Amino acid sequence: MIHEHEATQYASAAMDFPLADHEERWLQAELADCPVCAERASAYHEQLRLLRRLPVMSASDATRVRITQAALSGRADTRSPMLLVLAAALLVGLLLALTVAAGAFLRDDNQLTLLDPTLSPSIGPSVDSIASPPASTPIPPPVISRGEPIPVDSVVEVVASDLRVRSLPAVSAESNKLEPFLQPGDRLFVMSGPVVADDYDWYQVVPIAGTSRLAEELPSGWIASADHDGTPWVAAAEPECPDPVDIEALQMQPLAARIACFADEPLWISAIVQGVFTDGCAGGPCGPRPWTGAWIARSDSKRLGALNYTFEVAVDPASAVVAADIGTEGLTVLHGSFDRPDALGCGTDGPHPAPTFADLVACRGLFVVDDVRAGPPFGRGSIVTSVTDGLRVRSEPYVGDGSTMYTPLLGGGTTLAIVDGPVLASGYTWFQVVVPSVPRANNGLLIGWVAAADNDTGQPWIGPADRACPNPDELTVALLSELTKPPEIAGGLACYGAGTDVDGTALTIRGRMTPVCAEADQVDDRDWIGLGAMKLIIEADGATVEAVPHPRLALPFGCNSPPDETMYEVDGHFDDPGASLCVSDRPERAGSRSFDYRISEFRCRSTFVVSAVNASG
Amino acid sequence: MGDQAILPNTSEPPLGPLERARGVSPEATFVLEAFEEHQQKLTSFAYAMTRDPDAADDLVQESFLRLVKEINNGRPPDNVAAWLFRVCSNLATSRGRRLTVAQRFLRVQRKGNDEPPADIEILRREENAALLDGLARLAPEARAALLMAAQGFSGREIADALGRSEVATRTMMFRAREKLRIYLVREGVQR
Numbered sequence: 001m002i003h004e005h006e007a008t009q010y011a012s013a014a015m016d017f018p019l020a021d022h023e024e025r026w027l028q029a030e031l032a033d034c035p036v037c038a039e040r041a042s043a044y045h046e047q048l049r050l051l052r053r054l055p056v057m058s059a060s061d062a063t064r065v066r067i068t069q070a071a072l073s074g075r076a077d078t079r080s081p082m083l084l085v086l087a088a089a090l091l092v093g094l095l096l097a098l099t100v101a102a103g104a105f106l107r108d109d110n111q112l113t114l115l116d117p118t119l120s121p122s123i124g125p126s127v128d129s130i131a132s133p134p135a136s137t138p139i140p141p142p143v144i145s146r147g148e149p150i151p152v153d154s155v156v157e158v159v160a161s162d163l164r165v166r167s168l169p170a171v172s173a174e175s176n177k178l179e180p181f182l183q184p185g186d187r188l189f190v191m192s193g194p195v196v197a198d199d200y201d202w203y204q205v206v207p208i209a210g211t212s213r214l215a216e217e218l219p220s221g222w223i224a225s226a227d228h229d230g231t232p233w234v235a236a237a238e239p240e241c242p243d244p245v246d247i248e249a250l251q252m253q254p255l256a257a258r259i260a261c262f263a264d265e266p267l268w269i270s271a272i273v274q275g276v277f278t279d280g281c282a283g284g285p286c287g288p289r290p291w292t293g294a295w296i297a298r299s300d301s302k303r304l305g306a307l308n309y310t311f312e313v314a315v316d317p318a319s320a321v322v323a324a325d326i327g328t329e330g331l332t333v334l335h336g337s338f339d340r341p342d343a344l345g346c347g348t349d350g351p352h353p354a355p356t357f358a359d360l361v362a363c364r365g366l367f368v369v370d371d372v373r374a375g376p377p378f379g380r381g382s383i384v385t386s387v388t389d390g391l392r393v394r395s396e397p398y399v400g401d402g403s404t405m406y407t408p409l410l411g412g413g414t415t416l417a418i419v420d421g422p423v424l425a426s427g428y429t430w431f432q433v434v435v436p437s438v439p440r441a442n443n444g445l446l447i448g449w450v451a452a453a454d455n456d457t458g459q460p461w462i463g464p465a466d467r468a469c470p471n472p473d474e475l476t477v478a479l480l481s482e483l484t485k486p487p488e489i490a491g492g493l494a495c496y497g498a499g500t501d502v503d504g505t506a507l508t509i510r511g512r513m514t515p516v517c518a519e520a521d522q523v524d525d526r527d528w529i530g531l532g533a534m535k536l537i538i539e540a541d542g543a544t545v546e547a548v549p550h551p552r553l554a555l556p557f558g559c560n561s562p563p564d565e566t567m568y569e570v571d572g573h574f575d576d577p578g579a580s581l582c583v584s585d586r587p588e589r590a591g592s593r594s595f596d597y598r599i600s601e602f603r604c605r606s607t608f609v610v611s612a613v614n615a616s617g
Numbered sequence: 618m619g620d621q622a623i624l625p626n627t628s629e630p631p632l633g634p635l636e637r638a639r640g641v642s643p644e645a646t647f648v649l650e651a652f653e654e655h656q657q658k659l660t661s662f663a664y665a666m667t668r669d670p671d672a673a674d675d676l677v678q679e680s681f682l683r684l685v686k687e688i689n690n691g692r693p694p695d696n697v698a699a700w701l702f703r704v705c706s707n708l709a710t711s712r713g714r715r716l717t718v719a720q721r722f723l724r725v726q727r728k729g730n731d732e733p734p735a736d737i738e739i740l741r742r743e744e745n746a747a748l749l750d751g752l753a754r755l756a757p758e759a760r761a762a763l764l765m766a767a768q769g770f771s772g773r774e775i776a777d778a779l780g781r782s783e784v785a786t787r788t789m790m791f792r793a794r795e796k797l798r799i800y801l802v803r804e805g806v807q808r
Binding site: 008012015016040044047048053055056057059060062063064068070072074217597 | 642644645648649652656657659660661664665670673674677678681682685686689744745748749763764766767771772773775783786787788790791794795796797798799801802806807
C-alpha cells in the first residue's frame with residue numbers, strides 16, 4: 001500500500017477540517033514514518049504563516065464614506081460625493097424655479113400645466129411632485145392611454161435626465177419618490193401599463209441595465225413615459241442579450257433582463273454544478289420567498305453552485321425531473337425556460353402578506369427546469385479520444401482574440417489526457433488536454449483547451465477512449481510496450497488508470513530487468529517517478545518497457561548492478577498517486593520558466609510504477 | 618436626524634462609522650460594525666486575489682454595498698464574515714477573469730518595479746511577491762480557499778463559501794497547497 005500521497009493529503013486536510021481520532025492517529029504515525037510527508041506537512045504550515053504575514057491593507061477613505069452613506073441611507077447605490085453635491089445644487093435650482101412658479105400657482109389652480117415644460121425638461125416628473133395633490137386624493141383608476149402605448153414586456157431606454165421613479169402611478173403623497181433618478185441610457189423592462197393619471201402615461205418598469213450604476217441599484221416602480229407636451233422621456237430599445245447563451249452570462253443578468261431576452265423560449269444550458277443549496281440566500285441572488293403563492297416559489301428552488309457563482313432554478317412538477325437529478329455534482333445540461341405562465345400566480349394564495357412587485361419579477365425570472373441530461377462524463381485525469389477531424393486546440397477556454405489557436409488540428413482518434421475543466425464559455429464546454437502525440441520543445445507536449453461538442457448540433461467532438469485493452473490477467477511486456485510507446489504514450493493510463501475497471505489492481509508481467517541509475521544531479525526526493533528517478537528496463541521476447549520502482553520497494557539489486565538473466569515476476573500499476581506531486585521536468589532542465597507542471601504530471605501518471613518484484617526462476 | 622447631518626463632509630477626514638451610527642437604525646449599525654470588524658481582512662484578501670489595490674478597494678466596496686442590500690431586504694447573513702468573503706471571492710473571480718486582471722497585474726508589476734525598497738524590505742517584498750505570484754497561478758477558487766484558511770475560516774466555512782462539498786474542498790486545497798509549495802520551492806522561498 002502506498003501512503004505517501006494519502007498522508008500529505010490528510011496533513012493538508014487536518015489544517016482545515018477536524019479529523020476523526022483514528023485518522024489523527026494514522027496521520028501522526030505516517031508522518032513519523034515518512035520524512036517526505038512530514039516535510040511537506042511542515043511546508044503547508046509554513047505556507048499558512050507566509051499567507052498570514054501578507055501586508056494588511058485597509059479600505060480607502062472613499063470606500064469608508066460610501067459604505068457609511070449606504071448604511072445610513074439604506075440605499076446601496078454608489079453615488080460619489082461629487083454627485084451628491086451636484087444633486088444638492090440641482091435641488092437648490094429646483095427650489096428657485098418653484099419660487100418663480102409660485103406666483104403662477106397663486107393665479108391659477110391648474111398647477112402643473114402652467115409650468116413651462118421647456119424650462120427644465122430634463123427634470124421630468126419629479127417636478128410634479130413638488131405640487132402634489134392633497135394626500136387624500138385617491139389614485140385614479142386605469143384608463144386607456146392616449147397615443148401609442150408602449151408594449152408590456154418590451155424594453156425602453158431613458159432619454160431624459162433625472163427621470164423620477166415613483167411607487168405608484170400618480171403624482172401624490174402616497175406615491176413615494178424613489179431614488180436615484182434614472183439617467184439617459186438606463187434600460188428598463190416594462191412590466192405593466194399604461195395607467196393614465198395626472199396627465200401622464202405611467203408604466204411599471206424594472207431596470208435591466210444602468211449607464212453609471214448596476215441595474216440592481218436603480219429603483220423599480222412607475223415612470224411617466226413623456227412630458228405633458230409629448231416630449232418623450234423613454235424610447236423603445238432592445239435588450240442586450242448574451243450570445244451564445246451560457247449559464248455564466250445568464251447568472252450575471254438581472255432577473256428582468258432574462259425575461260426581456262428570452263421570455264418563455266425553451267433553452268438548453270450547461271452548468272458545472274459543484275453544490276446545491278436550498279436554504280438561505282448568502283452570497284447569491286435570492287429567489288422568490290417561500291410564502292409567495294405559485295409552485296415556482298414553493299418548489300424548494302435550488303441554487304446551483306458553480307465555479308464562481310450560483311444560479312437559481314426551480315423544477316417543473318409536471319416534468320419527469322426530480323430534484324435529485326440536478327443535485328449531482330459535475331457537468332449537467334438543463335432544459336427549461338424563464339417566465340413560465342405559472343409565475344403570474346406568485347402570491348395569489350396563502351395566508352401571508354401579499355408579495356411585492358419584486359417577488360413577481362423573481363418568479364418570472366426564475367429558470368424552471370423540465371429536463372436534465374448529464375454532461376460528458378470526463379473528469380480530470382480521464383483519457384479521451386477526439387471523435388472528429390480537425391479538432392482545434394486553443395490556449396484559453398473561449399473563442400476570441402486572447403485565445404490562441406494552436407496547430408496542428410487534431411485528427412479523429414487522437415488520444416487526449418484531460419488535465420483541467422470543464423469550463424463553460426463562448427457557448428462551449430471546454431476541457432484542458434495534454435496531447436501526447438504532439439511534442440513541443442524542451443520535452444514538452446501540446447497542452448491547451450478543446451471544446452467537447454458542437455454548440456449548434458450537440459455533436460460530440462471528444463469521446464471516451466476507444467481502445468482495445470489487453471486482458472490485465474494476460475499482460476506481457478510486449479503488450480505493455482505497445483500501449484506505452486510513443487507517440488501516444490497514454491495507453492497504459494487509458495486501459496488501467498484511475499476510473500477504469502481495473503484501477504487499483506496490480507498488473508503482473510514477467511521479464512528480465514536492467515536497472516539504470518538516476519543522473520546524480522537529478523536525484524530529488526520529490527521526484528521519484530520522473531526524469532530524476534531510477535529506471536528499470538523490463539525486457540521479454542525482444543520487447544521492452546521502461547518503469548520506475550516505488551521508493552519503498554526493496555529491490556534485490558542496486559542501480560549499478562550488471563544485467564543478469566533472472567526472470568522476475570513484476571507487479572506494477574499506472575496512475576500512481578505520487579504523480580500529482582511529480583516535479584520531474586524541472587524548469588531549469590526544460591529551460592523554460594513557463595513550463596507547465598500538468599505535462600509533467602501526465603508523464604508521471606503514464607509511467608509504469610513497479611510495486612513488487614519476485615524472482616520467478 | 619436629517620440627511621444633512623449624516624452626509625459626509627468630504628473635505629474632512631472621514632469620521633469613524635460608529636461615531637456616525639449613534640442613534641441610527643439597527644440595520645445601519647449592523648453594517649457599520651461589520652465594516653469596522655472585517656474591512657481590513659477583506660481588503661487584504663481582495664488584494665491577494667487581484668494584486669491591484671484599486672481593484673481590491675472596489676471589490677470591498679461592492680461587497681459591503683451588497684451587504685447593505687441584503688440587510689435592507691430583510692436577509693441578514695448568519696455568518697457575516699463568511700458571507701462577505703464569499704461575495705468578495707465571487708466578485709474577484711468574475712471580475713478578474715482573463716484580460717482585466719492580467720492587464721492590471723502588468724500595470725502593478727511595472728509600477729512596483731519603479732520604486733526600489735529599503736534593504737530590510739527587499740526580502741519581505743520578494744517573498745510576498747513570490748507568494749502572490751504563486752497564488753496567481755492557482756485557480757481563483759483555490760486561491761480564495763487558501764486565503765480564507767489564512768484568515769482563520771474553517772474548512773466547512775470555506776466549502777460553504779465556495780459552494781463546494783467538503784470532500785471536494787479538501788482535495789482542492791491539498792492540490793493548491795502542493796502546487797504552491799512546488800512553486801515556492803522553485804522560487805527559493807520554501808525548502
